[in-house]
Amino acid sequence: xxxxxxxxxxxxxxxxxxxxxxxxxxxxxxxxxxxxxxxxxxxxxxxxxxxxxxxxxxxxxxxxxxxxxxxxxxxxxxxxxxxxxxxxxxxxxxxxxxxxxxxxxxxxxxxxxxxxxxxxxxxxxxxxxxxxxxxxxxxxxxxxxxxxxxxxxxxxxxxxxxxxxxxxxxxxxxxxxxxxxxxxxxxxxxxxxxxx
Amino acid sequence: xxxxxxxxxxxxxxxxxxxxxxxxxxxxxxxxxxxxxxxxxxxxxxxxxxxxxxxxxxxxxxxxxxxxxxxxxxxxxxxxxxxxxxxxxxxxxxxxxxxxxxxxxxxxxxxxxxxxxxxxxxxxxxxxxxxxxxxxxxxxxxxxxxxxxxxxxxxxxxxxxxxxxxxxxxxxxxxxxxxxxxxxxxxxxxxxxxxx
DNA sequence: TTGACAGGCTAACAACCATTAGCTATACTG
DNA sequence: CAGTATAGCTAATGGTTGTTAGCCTGTCAA
Numbered sequence: 001x002x003x004x005x006x007x008x009x010x011x012x013x014x015x016x017x018x019x020x021x022x023x024x025x026x027x028x029x030x031x032x033x034x035x036x037x038x039x040x041x042x043x044x045x046x047x048x049x050x051x052x053x054x055x056x057x058x059x060x061x062x063x064x065x066x067x068x069x070x071x072x073x074x075x076x077x078x079x080x081x082x083x084x085x086x087x088x089x090x091x092x093x094x095x096x097x098x099x100x101x102x103x104x105x106x107x108x109x110x111x112x113x114x115x116x117x118x119x120x121x122x123x124x125x126x127x128x129x130x131x132x133x134x135x136x137x138x139x140x141x142x143x144x145x146x147x148x149x150x151x152x153x154x155x156x157x158x159x160x161x162x163x164x165x166x167x168x169x170x171x172x173x174x175x176x177x178x179x180x181x182x183x184x185x186x187x188x189x190x191x192x193x194x195x196x
Numbered sequence: 197x198x199x200x201x202x203x204x205x206x207x208x209x210x211x212x213x214x215x216x217x218x219x220x221x222x223x224x225x226x227x228x229x230x231x232x233x234x235x236x237x238x239x240x241x242x243x244x245x246x247x248x249x250x251x252x253x254x255x256x257x258x259x260x261x262x263x264x265x266x267x268x269x270x271x272x273x274x275x276x277x278x279x280x281x282x283x284x285x286x287x288x289x290x291x292x293x294x295x296x297x298x299x300x301x302x303x304x305x306x307x308x309x310x311x312x313x314x315x316x317x318x319x320x321x322x323x324x325x326x327x328x329x330x331x332x333x334x335x336x337x338x339x340x341x342x343x344x345x346x347x348x349x350x351x352x353x354x355x356x357x358x359x360x361x362x363x364x365x366x367x368x369x370x371x372x373x374x375x376x377x378x379x380x381x382x383x384x385x386x387x388x389x390x391x392x
Numbered sequence: 393t394t395g396a397c398a399g400g401c402t403a404a405c406a407a408c409c410a411t412t413a414g415c416t417a418t419a420c421t422g
Numbered sequence: 423c424a425g426t427a428t429a430g431c432t433a434a435t436g437g438t439t440g441t442t443a444g445c446c447t448g449t450c451a452a
Contacts, residue, residue: 017306018306019215019217019303019306021215021217021218022217103306106302106303106305107215107302107303107305107306109302109303109365110212110213110214110215110299110303110364110365116365116366117366119365120362120365120366123358124358124362151379151380151383154355154358154380155351155355155380155383158354158355158357158358159350159351159354161354161358162319162320162350162354162357162358166316166320169305169306169312169315169316170312170313170316183347184347184350184351187347187351191387
């Protein structure tokens with residue numbers, strides 16, 4: 001990993017933990033193993049690092065939700081749907097980098113308009129679009145009752161997003177959050193799926 | 197309004213807008229119309245102000261969701277339910293103080309455990325408990341199909357909470373958020389209410 | 393070999409920030 | 423009236439922070 005990447009990595013960890021204003025350039029440099037002024041050989045300043053982080057968050061978002069390929073096969077039963085969805089959510093919730101990006105965005109969402117937009121995409125639009133496609137696929141195959149896929153996608157993800165946010169700020173309830181999400185998923189299937 | 201209250205008021209506005217670390221004691225004093233050192237006649241320090249704000253947020257929470265009296269009459273039809281709920285959400289979304297408390301909590305939720313807890317109560321438990329009661333009331337009167345009221349409450353509020361969060365960071369979409377919430381409410385009624 | 397560049401370092405600075413000390417005037421209280 | 427608490431002020435301080443200037447060293451191309 002290049003120094004430039006190491007800086008981004010350290011900054012993400014610290015920004016997620018203590019916020020942008022709560023983090024000093026010196027702290028970042030310490031983790032990287034260099035002195036603070038050396039950092040300016042790689043980035044123009046502190047804000048430049050933040051912008052690079054948002055860039056990488058956008059890239060990751062594009063990679064996860066942008067293409068059509070990331071949906072995988074359409075689940076053929078509600079059991080399969082629950083299993084696949086739980087895996088997806090569990091990954092999103094626990095992956096350290098995604099988690100840090102989430103925590104960074106949620107804390108800095110009011111800093112400027114760009115971060116506001118990225119936050120909305122990251123936590124609303126992206127996931128919604130992705131699940132709308134899956135639900136649409138299951139409707140076409142007659143597994144899910146016909147309805148507005150975009151709307152159902154929000155009904156599906158909203159409770160999960162709230163639980164993930166909760167587990168970010170209170171990690172000791174992670175297990176409980178996952179259980180709640182599974183309960184919600186089961187309920188969702190009971191309401192919207194055709195078979196019983 | 198006493199100076200002590202004015203300080204809290206100014207601090208809430210600034211913390212909501214720029215975060216705790218992004219706000220200086222001098223800025224707060226400027227709004228109040230005093231010099232920074234005078235502020236220490238009223239509070240022991242900057243953190244003391246934050247704690248007082250969290251105190252008042254907890255008090256407000258208790259006042260809104262704590263007692264049994266704040267539910268009002270149980271709605272007798274889905275039209276009434278939508279009207280009453282939209283009013284409640286619209287108020288929560290637009291009231292300047294509630295809005296600032298929300299923005300403060302969301303930014304500082306990782307600062308310490310107490311704020312984490314208050315944030316969860318404020319944005320999850322409180323609303324859930326309140327709507328669970330309303331839904332329970334409507335079930336007892338045979339308006340809503342029998343189900344777990346706690347679960348339905350989350351299905352009801354989760355999409356609304358996400359939209360409110362969105363309108364906090366992108367106020368120019370406030371109208372759009374309200375429209376979405378109404379659409380969601382209608383869908384909710386269609387799914388869970390008995391009459392058509 | 394020479395020259396340029398990348399990437400580290402130290403020293404330093406100017407700005408800002410939270411907080412304290414100490415003075416003063418006003419307003420209650422006995 | 424005397425005394426005391428309240429609440430403002432100015433001045434100052436010690437610490438931190440982001441950033442710049444300038445130096446040194448190793449690498450690599452010409």
